[in-house]
Amino acid sequence: MSGTSAAGVDDALFSGWSAPRLGEDDPSDLLTETNLAPHDQVCRVGYLPSGSCMGDHPLGKPFVLEFGDSRSLHFDWACVQSGMSIANPLKLSLEYTKTMMGFLFFNPDPRHIEMIGLGGGSLAKYCHHALPDADITVVEIRSDVIDLREHFLIPSDSDRFRILCGDGADYVKASPARPDILMVDGFDDVGQPPQLCSSEFYDHCYSRLGPEGLMVVNLWGKDRDYRHHAARIEQSFFGNLIIVPSEGTSNKTVFARKGSRISLSTAELERSETVFKDRDARFLPAIGKRIVRQFQRRTKQNR
Structure with missing residues (x-):
């Protein structure tokens, strides 16, 4: 090399x-105007590891957050690993x-x-x-x-x-x-x-x-x-x-x-x-x- x-x-x-x-x-x-999934305009936790709650540090375990049309994957509260539009998942x-x-x-x-x-x-x-x-x-x-x-x-x-x-x-x-x-x-x-x-x-x-x-x-x-x-x-x-x-x-x-x-x-x-x-x-x-x-x-x- x-x-x-x-x-x-x-x-x-x-x-x-x-x-x-x-x-x-x-x-x-x-990208596309196709509406592929319904969504609620609210902020909520989509998925947290067992025993965790909002504000906890989930010790590197993945969790999902939703805010309006956005669903995101996290390992902590500071950084987004991946994001998805709920209305248009593609x-x-x-x-x-x-x-x-x-x-x-x-x-x-x-x-x-x-x-x-x-x-x-x-x-x-x-x-x-x-x-x-x-x-x-x-x-x-x-x-x-x-x-x-x-x-x-x-x-x-x-x-x-x-x-x-x-x-x-x-x-x-x-x-x-x-x-x-x-x-x-x-x-x-x-x-x-x-x-x-x-x-x-x-x-x-x-x-x-x-x-x-x-x-x-x-x-x-x-x-x-x-x-x-x-x-x-x-x-x-x-x-x-x-x-x-x-x-x-x-x-x-x-x-x-x-x-x-x-x-x-x-x-x-x-x-x-x-x-x-x-x-x-x-x-x-x-x-x-x-x-x-x-x-x-x-x-x-x-x-």
Whole structure:
């Protein structure tokens, strides 16, 4: 693997970026008008671990809160792990999940998707809906998170969708499958588990991917080690990646490809817009523009 330092990756990938503000009519706000579930405009606890009550610290155990149309997964009172619109459960409520779906610009028709980390199942649920020809496997280490799947209307296991309880790092190392897309969004009540951000893990991800396979990783920008994590991905994927900050949050999405050089042009973006509108993915052109801007900035920095 290449010996690029964390500081070098920091300069190459994170310098000169400032988040643009999206307008009121930005397509990321226009997902679908279908009302899929009724809801009450009240604040209430949807689910708490046994023996807990509002104001308690539930000691890292997952719980569900509802406020108006929002249902969210928490490990503590300070941080939202996943969010869902009760009226429209398919809507990607958190900005970083929309950014992660940007993998469709690099592979619009994946047949085998793997996900490390379930959370509230936003990405799993959306991919199941928007990509009916894709086989989807989700690996989640915590059985108590999986137990909450019905609260977030996550599809039942089927011949093309399944949730496995296990360590994602062990699964990536041992599974013989060769996914087209490998999405890594695994966090616990402390942050990103060490086994999901090590050089060994990213090396295994690279080896496991099929030809032209793409790894998509959610990094938390407020993690003091996130630039080191980016450097490890850069090494494992021989520099073939782009990092796209999410609008209005500290999340950074890494798109790293095995195979041909990763790229996205304005012309390619324009050709894809009709396809995404047909898939109820009208938020994606805005994500694509952000990805293109990152490629353009990198090109200018390398001149």
